[in-house]
Amino acid sequence: MxxxxxxxxxxxxxxxxxxxxxxxxxxxTTARHFFKNTFTPGHGDVQTIRWGxxxxxxxxxxxxxxxxxxxxxxxxxxxxxxxxxxCCSTVxxxxxxxxxxxxxxxxxxKAPQSFVIDELKCVVCGFCVEACPCDAIRMDTRExxxxxxxxxxxxLGKIDLMKRGGPSVAVQGGLGASYREQAPKADPRFGHDPx
Amino acid sequence: MTHVAAIFTHxxxxxxxxxxxxxxxxxxxxxxxxxxxxxPPTATETPVAVRTEPGELLFHPDTRPVEVTLVNVSKxxxxxxxxxxxxxxxxxxxxxVGETRQVVDxxxxxxxSESVGGAIKLAPGQRLKLHLGVDSGYFMGPGDAPVAxxxxxxxxxxxxxxxxxxxxxxxxxxxxxxxxxxxxxxEDPSWAGQYLWPALLKVLLLVLGFIMPLASILTWMxxxxxxxxxxxxxxxxxxxxxxxxxxxxxxxPHFIADGIKMxxxxxxxPRKAHRALYTAAPVFAFVPALVVFAIVPFGDGLCYTRMxxxxxxxxxxxxxxxxxxxxxxxxxxxxxxxxxxxxxxIATYGTALxxxxxxxxxxxLGSLRASAQMISYEVAxxxxxxxxxxxxxxxxxxxxxxxxxxxxxxxxxxPIAFVLxxxxxxxxxxxxxxxxxxxxxxxxxxFIEYSGMRFGLFYLSExxxxxxxxxxxxxxxxxxWSLPFxxxxxSGFSSPLMAQxxxxxxxxxxxxxxxxxxxxxxxxxxxxxxxALVGVLHLFGASWxxxxxxxxxxxxxxxxxxxxxxxxGKVFLLCALQLLIRWTLPRFRYDQLMSLxxxxxxxxSIANIVVTAILVYLLMPGSTPAQ
Numbered sequence: 001m002x003x004x005x006x007x008x009x010x011x012x013x014x015x016x017x018x019x020x021x022x023x024x025x026x027x028x029t030t031a032r033h034f035f036k037n038t039f040t041p042g043h044g045d046v047q048t049i050r051w052g053x054x055x056x057x058x059x060x061x062x063x064x065x066x067x068x069x070x071x072x073x074x075x076x077x078x079x080x081x082x083x084x085x086x087c088c089s090t091v092x093x094x095x096x097x098x099x100x101x102x103x104x105x106x107x108x109x110k111a112p113q114s115f116v117i118d119e120l121k122c123v124v125c126g127f128c129v130e131a132c133p134c135d136a137i138r139m140d141t142r143e144x145x146x147x148x149x150x151x152x153x154x155x156l157g158k159i160d161l162m163k164r165g166g167p168s169v170a171v172q173g174g175l176g177a178s179y180r181e182q183a184p185k186a187d188p189r190f191g192h193d194p195x
Numbered sequence: 196m197t198h199v200a201a202i203f204t205h206x207x208x209x210x211x212x213x214x215x216x217x218x219x220x221x222x223x224x225x226x227x228x229x230x231x232x233x234x235p236p237t238a239t240e241t242p243v244a245v246r247t248e249p250g251e252l253l254f255h256p257d258t259r260p261v262e263v264t265l266v267n268v269s270k271x272x273x274x275x276x277x278x279x280x281x282x283x284x285x286x287x288x289x290x291x292v293g294e295t296r297q298v299v300d301x302x303x304x305x306x307x308s309e310s311v312g313g314a315i316k317l318a319p320g321q322r323l324k325l326h327l328g329v330d331s332g333y334f335m336g337p338g339d340a341p342v343a344x345x346x347x348x349x350x351x352x353x354x355x356x357x358x359x360x361x362x363x364x365x366x367x368x369x370x371x372x373x374x375x376x377x378x379x380x381x382e383d384p385s386w387a388g389q390y391l392w393p394a395l396l397k398v399l400l401l402v403l404g405f406i407m408p409l410a411s412i413l414t415w416m417x418x419x420x421x422x423x424x425x426x427x428x429x430x431x432x433x434x435x436x437x438x439x440x441x442x443x444x445x446x447x448p449h450f451i452a453d454g455i456k457m458x459x460x461x462x463x464x465p466r467k468a469h470r471a472l473y474t475a476a477p478v479f480a481f482v483p484a485l486v487v488f489a490i491v492p493f494g495d496g497l498c499y500t501r502m503x504x505x506x507x508x509x510x511x512x513x514x515x516x517x518x519x520x521x522x523x524x525x526x527x528x529x530x531x532x533x534x535x536x537x538x539x540x541i542a543t544y545g546t547a548l549x550x551x552x553x554x555x556x557x558x559x560l561g562s563l564r565a566s567a568q569m570i571s572y573e574v575a576x577x578x579x580x581x582x583x584x585x586x587x588x589x590x591x592x593x594x595x596x597x598x599x600x601x602x603x604x605x606x607x608x609x610p611i612a613f614v615l616x617x618x619x620x621x622x623x624x625x626x627x628x629x630x631x632x633x634x635x636x637x638x639x640x641x642f643i644e645y646s647g648m649r650f651g652l653f654y655l656s657e658x659x660x661x662x663x664x665x666x667x668x669x670x671x672x673x674x675x676w677s678l679p680f681x682x683x684x685x686s687g688f689s690s691p692l693m694a695q696x697x698x699x700x701x702x703x704x705x706x707x708x709x710x711x712x713x714x715x716x717x718x719x720x721x722x723x724x725x726x727a728l729v730g731v732l733h734l735f736g737a738s739w740x741x742x743x744x745x746x747x748x749x750x751x752x753x754x755x756x757x758x759x760x761x762x763x764g765k766v767f768l769l770c771a772l773q774l775l776i777r778w779t780l781p782r783f784r785y786d787q788l789m790s791l792x793x794x795x796x797x798x799x800s801i802a803n804i805v806v807t808a809i810l811v812y813l814l815m816p817g818s819t820p821a822q
């Protein structure tokens with residue numbers, strides 16, 4: 001058995017050389033799309049998410065695991081869950097998290113005196129969420145970082161981050177058994193459970 | 196009130212074109228108005244069996260002898276005798292009627308003239324042609340007392356080396372009875388009145404009324420149309436907010452937002468750029484693109500004083516010649532298309548200077564590519580047009596369109612030249628598939644360093660060039676302002692049926708478009724309603740024509756408006772076609788571009804010239820270069 005070599009002819013036919021039939025075919029294809037999309041109610045084949053249209057919010061279209069702008073979670077007493085272990089700022093590839101620790105007076109844990117994320121530097125990799133041992137930082141807001149007038153406004157401090165936050169169901173100091181069960185349910189519109 | 200009544204009677208009379216129903220309608224309206232308690236009705240003139248073309252003669256000092264045609268519009272033959280300048284008129288000595296009399300039939304074929312006792316017999320539909328000349332020397336100097344334009348003006352004395360105005364009347368007899376004839380005027384127009392003001396008005400109308408709005412809309416249209424072709428939505432967010440009302444209009448306000456953005460952006464100049472040339476380059480790109488529009492005709496001619504009458508082609512030609520009106524073309528230059536080549540090649544300086552003055556290697560690469568491309572394709576453009584010149588025998592765009600009216604459109608007689616010219620002209624605009632000077636993915640192009648409105652000028656001039664290419668294709672190959680099959684003449688539609696066809700077709704088209712726009716989106720409801728309403732109005736026009744036979748005698752101003760709308764519609768559709776091409780075809784490589792230009796278009800256009808020349812020599816024996 002010999003190896004057969006398939007020879008492909010690169011010779012152009014006369015039809016290829018005069019260009020025009022192929023050009024007309026292409027024009028007809030694009031024109032068909034144009035007329036269908038322009039004159040069909042609901043814009044025909046257009047699949048674009050209709051940002052800013054009345055009754056449409058971008059959040060509706062995001063999967064559950066979309067990584068949005070960060071938030072910091074609370075304890076039951078409303079204080080920040082973060083214990084300033086520096087895991088997130090260590091793992092951050094963009095080095096956009098700056099934490100200064102202080103004493104937490106009710107028990108022996110630490111707490112962040114300041115917790116600053118520069119959203120302009122952030123590459124939205126989500127490593128900080130993975131690294132966090134106590135479910136303090138999350139990126140499940142389904143929100144893009146909103147545009148800002150100045151660079152300073154894009155640097156979020158502890159207060160800004162906690163505004164989006166909420167109480168966490170996780171047991172402080174370790175993973176609670178019920179964390180997975182009480183996490184937000186998958187959006188039924190996506191037809192599959194991302195978990 | 197009486198004036199209103201008279202105007203109304205005349206209005207209905209010319210709207211009905213003298214038809215029976217129209218006359219009845221006019222009489223009815225006249226009676227109604229008379230019944231309101233005004234003056235008694237004026238005596239109507241007896242029906243005129245002979246129409247004169249033009250209906251009014253105007254001479255300037257340098258006017259050559261003018262052809263006058265007498266048409267028999269009645270149902271029976273008439274005898275026309277004693278054609279002369281009326282001796283009772285003020286300046287009858289200044290004008291002279293030529294000796295030759297030619298009788299032609301409706302198809303402009305010579306027929307032997309029948310002379311009965313000095314009078315020439317004209318069968319129905321036949322025309323008598325004669326010539327009228329002027330002796331401008333008679334009107335030179337003080338001479339007789341000049342005629343004041345108005346009664347309350349005092350006549351100014353005429354200097355010895357100036358012309359004065361003169362008046363006379365050309366009269367003849369029809370079947371022995373005196374015809375009222377044609378008024379003749381002689382005047383020496385002022386330079387401003389003849390050239391400056393009409394040109395300024397036409398420039399403003401064309402630039403501010405058509406080119407700039409269309410170019411701005413095209414910036415939006417390109418984005419929207421490309422989006423629709425690629426199953427995207429495109430720009431749709433900008434809105435005009437008028438209090439509670441928010442007008443989205445499919446994102447049309449985006450072009451306003453773009454303009455504002457460009458005006459307020461930082462005006463950046465690279466540190467090592469050549470400041471003067473860097474500033475001059477956008478102007479060099481923008482100005483030729485606008486100036487070249489001077490030769491584009493967007494209508495035949497406009498008569499100042501007789502806008503509400505139905506005028507014959509001879510009248511309109513006289514006005515287009517500058518006598519009593521103006522041609523609907525900014526500059527009537529005999530070298531027409533050569534002017535286009537001359538000015539278009541100046542635009543090359545814009546790109547070359549922009550690239551060189553920017554002190555940027557990508558920019559200079561882009562400008563070198565642009566220069567090479569434009570120079571290569573100008574050769575092809577020049578040669579493709581020669582075929583059309585051989586067929587129609589003129590370089591002047593206005594004359595070219597008239598020649599197409601007389602025979603066939605250029606696309607029928609020169610189909611290959613149409614494809615070649617369109618291709619080469621798109622290459623000349625430096626847009627895809629010929630956008631290697633810009634080549635977004637490789638070098639960004641010769642304007643890479645430009646920002647703000649300087650970039651805006653390059654951007655806008657690109658779209659103005661698109662419009663110009665469309666206008667040129669419409670002028671050379673698609674009959675300019677005319678409708679196919681000679682549907683629309685100078686006096687109106689060729690028959691009531693044609694008027695009905697035109698209005699019904701346009702009305703149905705607009706109605707369908709309006710309904711579709713209404714159905715498509717909520718933002719389209721207002722627009723769709725307006726378009727559908729205009730369509731319904733057209734349908735009303737069609738049915739009006741169906742019942743009254745209106746359409747063959749249309750007031751001049753309406754005909755002019757139709758010409759402009761038809762011309763604008765052709766240009767707009769061709770612009771949309773160019774956008775379609777631009778977003779369908781991928782970019783040529785540099786070597787492909789050069790080989791297409793030099794090995795494809797150039798030999799083909801030369802072959803086209805040779806074949807056309809042979810065919811013209813064989814099939815059109817009359818059109819020798821001597822004529």
